[in-house]
Amino acid sequence: MLPLPSCAVSFPETIEQALELLSRPGARVVAGGTDLLPNLKRGLGRPSALVSLARLSGLDAVARDEHELRVGARVTLAELARSSLLPASVRYAASLIASPQIRNVATIGGNLLLDTRCVYVNQSPLWREGLGHCLKADGTECHVVPTGKRCVAAASADLPPILVALGASVRVASKDGVRTIPVERLFSNDGAAPIALGPAELLVEVVIPRAPGTSSAYRKLRVRKAIDFPLLGVAVAVDAEGGLVRALRVVASCIGATPRKVSGLDSIAVGKPLDDATIEAVAERCHGALHPQTNIAADVGWRRAMIPLLVTEALHDVRDAVRTRGGDDGTA
Amino acid sequence: MQRLCTLNVNGETRTLAIEETDTLVDVLRDRLGLTGTKVGCDEGDCGACTVLIDGRPVLSCLTLALSVEGRAIETIEGVARDGRLHPLQEAFDAHGAAQCGFCTPGMILSAKALLEENQDPTADEIRHALSGNLCRCTGYGRIVEAVQIAAKRPAR
Numbered sequence: 001m002l003p004l005p006s007c008a009v010s011f012p013e014t015i016e017q018a019l020e021l022l023s024r025p026g027a028r029v030v031a032g033g034t035d036l037l038p039n040l041k042r043g044l045g046r047p048s049a050l051v052s053l054a055r056l057s058g059l060d061a062v063a064r065d066e067h068e069l070r071v072g073a074r075v076t077l078a079e080l081a082r083s084s085l086l087p088a089s090v091r092y093a094a095s096l097i098a099s100p101q102i103r104n105v106a107t108i109g110g111n112l113l114l115d116t117r118c119v120y121v122n123q124s125p126l127w128r129e130g131l132g133h134c135l136k137a138d139g140t141e142c143h144v145v146p147t148g149k150r151c152v153a154a155a156s157a158d159l160p161p162i163l164v165a166l167g168a169s170v171r172v173a174s175k176d177g178v179r180t181i182p183v184e185r186l187f188s189n190d191g192a193a194p195i196a197l198g199p200a201e202l203l204v205e206v207v208i209p210r211a212p213g214t215s216s217a218y219r220k221l222r223v224r225k226a227i228d229f230p231l232l233g234v235a236v237a238v239d240a241e242g243g244l245v246r247a248l249r250v251v252a253s254c255i256g257a258t259p260r261k262v263s264g265l266d267s268i269a270v271g272k273p274l275d276d277a278t279i280e281a282v283a284e285r286c287h288g289a290l291h292p293q294t295n296i297a298a299d300v301g302w303r304r305a306m307i308p309l310l311v312t313e314a315l316h317d318v319r320d321a322v323r324t325r326g327g328d329d330g331t332a
Numbered sequence: 333m334q335r336l337c338t339l340n341v342n343g344e345t346r347t348l349a350i351e352e353t354d355t356l357v358d359v360l361r362d363r364l365g366l367t368g369t370k371v372g373c374d375e376g377d378c379g380a381c382t383v384l385i386d387g388r389p390v391l392s393c394l395t396l397a398l399s400v401e402g403r404a405i406e407t408i409e410g411v412a413r414d415g416r417l418h419p420l421q422e423a424f425d426a427h428g429a430a431q432c433g434f435c436t437p438g439m440i441l442s443a444k445a446l447l448e449e450n451q452d453p454t455a456d457e458i459r460h461a462l463s464g465n466l467c468r469c470t471g472y473g474r475i476v477e478a479v480q481i482a483a484k485r486p487a488r
Contacts, residue, residue: 001371002374008333099465101382101464104385225463227464227466
């Protein structure tokens with residue numbers, strides 16, 4: 001039995017009540033709890049209080065208008081996977097996460113704010129103490145990069161790559177009001193404190209722009225086809241017109257502490273058809289730009305070698321849509 | 333801190349004082365004596381602690397008991413009715429789908445939720461529905477077959 005550390009748990013029914021409770025030092029939000037609770041059971045994090053969103057009203061709908069899709073932060077991964085309003089790539093990425101039981105309670109907000117993971121951290125307290133504590137939890141050294149001063153635990157969530165590739169943003173509430181920030185700016189690039197939100201802020205909504213000329217796809221590398229976190233996650237989004245690429249984005253997870261957007265792709269792909277030569281050049285550029293680290297328990301050379309394969313597969317997924325219709329945002 | 337908690341378990345209302353951070357599986361097993369729900373990994377990987385909340389499979393080791401007050405909780409003890417086994421239980425028994433039995437309660441609850449939604453699942457749909465339940469004995473083949481056998485019998 002792995003007991004949770006003892007602390008107060010509250011169940012606000014409104015966002016205002018939740019924000020009031022979160023303004024107390026050390027309070028943490030718990031939505032589905034499928035990432036936070038295992039970490040707490042392993043002694044990672046010591047909140048003074050948990051603020052559960054289980055009885056909050058609202059934040060549980062998917063809505064669409066002419067310009068955008070709005071997804072409440074409490075929408076579960078199972079609901080995302082089923083929602084015909086969302087791009088197929090987002091539904092697919094959600095359907096690959098963890099297990100049916102976890103998808104029934106884990107939320108889109110929780111997946112975006114998933115803690116980073118590292119082979120040296122997501123272990124029992126005894127294991128961590130045996131090796132010596134590290135930058136992410138109670139220590140001052142890094143076992144991945146021995147000279148490193150900044151934690152490189154891996155961004156391991158499946159939704160950030162695809163949402164960054166699609167140019168999504170999040171709405172974040174605090175006592176000062178609501179602000180909107182791009183998903184890619186949610187992450188700090190410090191694995192020890194990976195989420196760039198204030199402690200008293202609450203992610204309330206994810207906004208995905210509707211882009212009829214955009215096609216997107218996601219690919220996930222893992223050992224088992226269920227339960228496992230990704231060893232590598234690759235999302236692509238291609239804007240096209242008349243069969244020619246207008247913009248091409250590739251975003252990868254499980255590299256470092258933040259999802260990595262590959263730069264330099266426009267000069268390779270823009271203005272060209274998405275043919276074999278373009279796809280090969282993009283895949284090669286991604287292979288050169290992305291360097292997995294030994295922060296995940298799978299061979300780092302194999303993970304790197306898989307990058308161009310996953311990029312190629314994902315681009316093959318969107319190739320027909322780019323060629324025939326200029327793009328398809330996948331929404332019904 | 334302890335708090336009063338009212339849970340609806342297998343159709344019965346149970347009120348008890350629990351710690352705020354008690355997980356559902358610990359309350360079910362240690363306070364209510366419902367030890368059919370198993371603790372395997374206790375951190376969300378294995379599915380042995382699966383219960384149904386409002387009909388959906390959920391991991392009781394990662395569920396705060398207080399968070400499911402007022403919801404319908406179904407454990408393996410609630411699956412048989414009036415002393416008669418559920419068709420899934422009969423099929424698991426008759427078809428050798430349980431060996432050590434540790435994963436069986438979670439398997440049956442995940443399968444029950446599937447059959448409520450889909451009365452005639454393919455083997456692939458069954459494997460997908462059971463993908464969060466690990467079995468270290470059977471190799472899964474007989475479990476999938478048992479679910480198919482149960483699906484072809486009239487529900488009671």
